[in-house]
Amino acid sequence: MKKNILVIPGDGIGPEVTTWGKAALEKIAEIFNHEFIFDEALMGHAAIEVTGEPLPDETLEKARKSDAILFGAIGHAKYDNDPSLKVRPEQGLLKIRKELGLFANLRPILLFDELLQASSIKPEILRGTDILFFRELTGDVYFGEKTRSEDRNTASDLMIYHRYEVERIAHKAYQAAQQRSKRLCSVDKANVLESSRLWRETVQEIAKQYPDVETEHMFIDNAAMQLIKNPKKFDVVLTANLFGDILTDEASQIAGSMGMLASASVGESTGFFEPIHGSAHDITGKDLANPLASILSAALMLEIGFGLKEEAKLLVDTIDEVLKDGFRTNDIADENTNRFKVLGTAEMGKLVLK
Amino acid sequence: MKKNILVIPGDGIGPEVTTWGKAALEKIAEIFNHEFIFDEALMGHAAIEVTGEPLPDETLEKARKSDAILFGAIGHAKYDNDPSLKVRPEQGLLKIRKELGLFANLRPILLFDELLQASSIKPEILRGTDILFFRELTGDVYFGEKTRSEDRNTASDLMIYHRYEVERIAHKAYQAAQQRSKRLCSVDKANVLESSRLWRETVQEIAKQYPDVETEHMFIDNAAMQLIKNPKKFDVVLTANLFGDILTDEASQIAGSMGMLASASVGESTGFFEPIHGSAHDITGKDLANPLASILSAALMLEIGFGLKEEAKLLVDTIDEVLKDGFRTNDIADENTNRFKVLGTAEMGKLVLK
Numbered sequence: 001m002k003k004n005i006l007v008i009p010g011d012g013i014g015p016e017v018t019t020w021g022k023a024a025l026e027k028i029a030e031i032f033n034h035e036f037i038f039d040e041a042l043m044g045h046a047a048i049e050v051t052g053e054p055l056p057d058e059t060l061e062k063a064r065k066s067d068a069i070l071f072g073a074i075g076h077a078k079y080d081n082d083p084s085l086k087v088r089p090e091q092g093l094l095k096i097r098k099e100l101g102l103f104a105n106l107r108p109i110l111l112f113d114e115l116l117q118a119s120s121i122k123p124e125i126l127r128g129t130d131i132l133f134f135r136e137l138t139g140d141v142y143f144g145e146k147t148r149s150e151d152r153n154t155a156s157d158l159m160i161y162h163r164y165e166v167e168r169i170a171h172k173a174y175q176a177a178q179q180r181s182k183r184l185c186s187v188d189k190a191n192v193l194e195s196s197r198l199w200r201e202t203v204q205e206i207a208k209q210y211p212d213v214e215t216e217h218m219f220i221d222n223a224a225m226q227l228i229k230n231p232k233k234f235d236v237v238l239t240a241n242l243f244g245d246i247l248t249d250e251a252s253q254i255a256g257s258m259g260m261l262a263s264a265s266v267g268e269s270t271g272f273f274e275p276i277h278g279s280a281h282d283i284t285g286k287d288l289a290n291p292l293a294s295i296l297s298a299a300l301m302l303e304i305g306f307g308l309k310e311e312a313k314l315l316v317d318t319i320d321e322v323l324k325d326g327f328r329t330n331d332i333a334d335e336n337t338n339r340f341k342v343l344g345t346a347e348m349g350k351l352v353l354k
Numbered sequence: 355m356k357k358n359i360l361v362i363p364g365d366g367i368g369p370e371v372t373t374w375g376k377a378a379l380e381k382i383a384e385i386f387n388h389e390f391i392f393d394e395a396l397m398g399h400a401a402i403e404v405t406g407e408p409l410p411d412e413t414l415e416k417a418r419k420s421d422a423i424l425f426g427a428i429g430h431a432k433y434d435n436d437p438s439l440k441v442r443p444e445q446g447l448l449k450i451r452k453e454l455g456l457f458a459n460l461r462p463i464l465l466f467d468e469l470l471q472a473s474s475i476k477p478e479i480l481r482g483t484d485i486l487f488f489r490e491l492t493g494d495v496y497f498g499e500k501t502r503s504e505d506r507n508t509a510s511d512l513m514i515y516h517r518y519e520v521e522r523i524a525h526k527a528y529q530a531a532q533q534r535s536k537r538l539c540s541v542d543k544a545n546v547l548e549s550s551r552l553w554r555e556t557v558q559e560i561a562k563q564y565p566d567v568e569t570e571h572m573f574i575d576n577a578a579m580q581l582i583k584n585p586k587k588f589d590v591v592l593t594a595n596l597f598g599d600i601l602t603d604e605a606s607q608i609a610g611s612m613g614m615l616a617s618a619s620v621g622e623s624t625g626f627f628e629p630i631h632g633s634a635h636d637i638t639g640k641d642l643a644n645p646l647a648s649i650l651s652a653a654l655m656l657e658i659g660f661g662l663k664e665e666a667k668l669l670v671d672t673i674d675e676v677l678k679d680g681f682r683t684n685d686i687a688d689e690n691t692n693r694f695k696v697l698g699t700a701e702m703g704k705l706v707l708k
C-alpha cells in the first residue's frame with residue numbers, strides 16, 4: 001500500500017513524541033512492505049514563530065493532498081498567560097479541523113491491564129471498561145460567533161448546532177455501536193440548553209433507524225460523575241464538541257494516563273490522528289513525555305485511516321508487551337514500578353520499535 | 355434568633371429528603387432556643403402541575419420575604435424525554451436564582467473519613483481532600499439568549515459574561531481562599547472561548563488585590579482530569595456556571611456520593627440552600643434517597659446564612675457519628691457495610707435527629 005502521510009509535530013512535547021509515532025509507521029512500512037511517504041509541516045505556536053500564522057496556507061495545502069495526518073500537540077504558555085493576544089496557536093488546530101471537515105473525533109478508551117494500578121480509580125471499578133467516544137468536532141461553541149464589546153467588558157461565544165451536524169456524527173456513533181455491545185449513551189444538557197434540546201431530539205430521531213442499539217440520554221453533569229463512578233456502564237458515548245473535550249480528558253484517568261490515549265478525527269476526506277494530551281509545557285524537552293499516545297495515534301491511522309488492522313494490532317500488542325515487561329514512562333509509573341524500568345521518551349520509543 | 359425559612363421541596367426525591375433537612379432545623383431551633391418560622395412553596399414540575407408555571411409568583415414573593423430557603427430538587431422524566439416541551443421545571447430554578455441575585459454557588463466537598471471507601475477513587479488519593487467550589491450561578495450559557503430557527507433545524511445558546519459578574523464572584527472566592535490554605539484555581543477554556551478569555555483576564559486583575567493567595571489557571575478539560583487524578587491539589591476552585599455544574603457533580607465522587615453534598619447559593623440577599631443531587635426519578639418514593647445532603651444543606655444555612663457555626667457543627671458532627679457507627683444509606687453502602695445498618699431515607703433521617 002502506498003500512502004502520503006503528513007507529520008505536524010506542533011508545539012511543546014509534540015515534536016518529541018511525534019518522532020516515535022512516525023518511527024512506528026516507518027517500521028510498520030518496512031515489516032509489511034508498504035510505502036509510506038512522509039512530509040512535514042508547521043502548525044500552532046511553531047508556525048506563528050515562523051510565518052505569523054497558526055495554520056499557514058502551505059500546511060493546509062499539504063494536508064489536503066495527504067492521505068492521513070499525524071499530529072503532535074498544540075499550545076504555549078505565553079498565550080495562556082495573556083488572554084488578550086489575538087493570534088493564538090489553538091486557532092490553527094480548530095481551523096484545520098474545520099477546513100478538512102473532520103467532524104467526528106473518535107477517542108477509544110483503551111485499557112491496558114498492566115496499567116490498572118496506574119489510575120487514581122480503583123482497579124475493580126476499571127477492569128473491563130471499554131469506551132469509544134464520538135465527539136463532534138467542527139461545531140458547538142468552538143465555532144460559533146465570538147464577540148467582545150468595545151469597552152472589552154462583555155464577551156460571548158455562540159453555542160450553536162445545526163440538525164445535519166448532529167445527524168452525521170450520530171450515524172457514525174450508531175454504526176460503531178452496532179459493531180460493539182449495541183449500547184449508546186448520548187450526553188447533553190437538554191434541561192437547560194436549547195442546542196442540547198436540538199441534540200437530544202435529533203439523536204432520538206436517528207435512534208429509530210438503529211432499533212438494535214439501546215440508547216440512553218444523560219446530562220453532562222451526571223455523565224461526568226457516572227464516568228468515574230461506574231465506567232463499565234458506558235460503551236459508545238456520543239457528545240457535542242465541548243462536552244466531549246471535557247469528558248474524554250476526564251476519561252483519560254481510566255486509562256491510567258493521558259499519555260496513553262490517541263484519537264482519530266475523520267469526516268469528509270483525510271483523517272487526522274493525534275494524542276489527546278496537550279503540549280505540556282512543563283515537561284517539554286525533558287525526555288519525560290510518554291510517546292505511547294503518539295504510537296497509538298499511528299495505530300489508529302493504520303486501522304481507521306488505511307484499514308490495516310493487522311498492522312495496527314502489531315503496534316498495540318507490542319505496547320502491551322513492553323508494559324507487561326514492566327517498562328513505564330514517568331506518568332504511568334507507580335510505587336510498584338522497578339525504578340530501573342522507568343524510561344525516558346526516547347528509550348520508551350526505541351523499546352517499542354525493537 | 356428569629357428567622358423565616360421557606361421550604362421548597364420541589365420534584366422527585368426532593369420532598370422526601372427535604373422533610374429531614376427541615377426536621378433538622380426544627381431540632382436545632384429546639385436545642386439552641388431559636389425561633390424558626392417555616393413556610394412552604396411550590397417550584398418545578400410540582401408547581402407546573404398546580405399552576406402551569408415552574409416558578410409561581412407566590413413562590414417568588416414568599417422567597418423574597420424569607421431569610422433563607424431550603425430547597426429539594428428539580429426535574430421530571432417527562433420533560434427529559436420530550437425536549438420540545440416549552441414549559442420546563444428547571445426554568446423555575448434558573449429563574450429564582452436570577453431573581454434573587456444568587457450569583458455565588460458554594461459547594462464544599464466535605465469528606466467524611468468513614469466514606470473514604472465508598473468512592474470509586476482510591477482512598478489514598480482522596481484522604482485529606484478539602485475543596486470549596488465557587489460556581490458562578492446567574493450568568494454564562496445558562497442565561498444567554500436562546501434561539502431556535504423557524505424550521506427548527508438550528509438551535510443556539512449564547513455563552514456570555516460581563517466583567518462585573520466575574521469580579522464579584524472572584525472576590526468572594528479570593529476572600530474564602532484567604533481564610534483557607536490561600537490557593538485558588540480558576541477554571542476556564544481560554545484557549546478557545548472569548549468569554550473564558552474575559553474570565554481569565556478579570557481573575558488575573560482581581561488576583562493582584564489578593565497577593566497572599568496563590569492563583570492557578572486551568573483549562574476545564576485538564577481540571578476534569580486533575581480533579582480525580584490528584585484532588586488534594588485543589589483548595590478553592592473558581593468556575594463559570596456551566597463548568598462548575600460539571601466539575602461539582604464529578605467531584606461528588608470524592609465525597610463518596612452525590613447524596614452527601616450540599617450547596618449554598620448566595621448573593622444579593624436571601625440565601626438558597628440545596629443538595630447538589632438531582633430529582634432522581636428512578637428512586638423517587640422508594641425510601642432509598644439519602645437525606646444527608648438535605649441535612650447538610652440545613653447545616654450550610656445555619657453557618658453561611660445565619661452565622662450559627664456551633665449549630666451547624668452539631669449537625670455535621672452528628673452525621674459523622676452516625677457514619678462512624680456504621681450506618682449507611684444505599685448510595686454510600688459498600689460490600690463491607692453490615693447489611694442491617696443500611697437504612698432507608700426515613701430511618702436515616704430519624705437516626706440523625708436522635
Ligand SMILES: CC(C)[C@H](C(=O)O)[C@@H](O)C(=O)O
Binds near residue numbers: 093245546575
Ligand atoms: C487544544 C484544544 C483547542 C483542544 C480542544 O479543546 O479541542 C484539545 O483540548 C483537544 O481536546 O483536542
Ligand SMILES: CC(C)[C@H](C(=O)O)[C@@H](O)C(=O)O
Binds near residue numbers: 192221428429630632
Ligand atoms: C437542574 C439543573 C438546572 C441544575 C443546573 O444545571 O444548574 C443542577 O444540575 C445543579 O447543578 O444545580
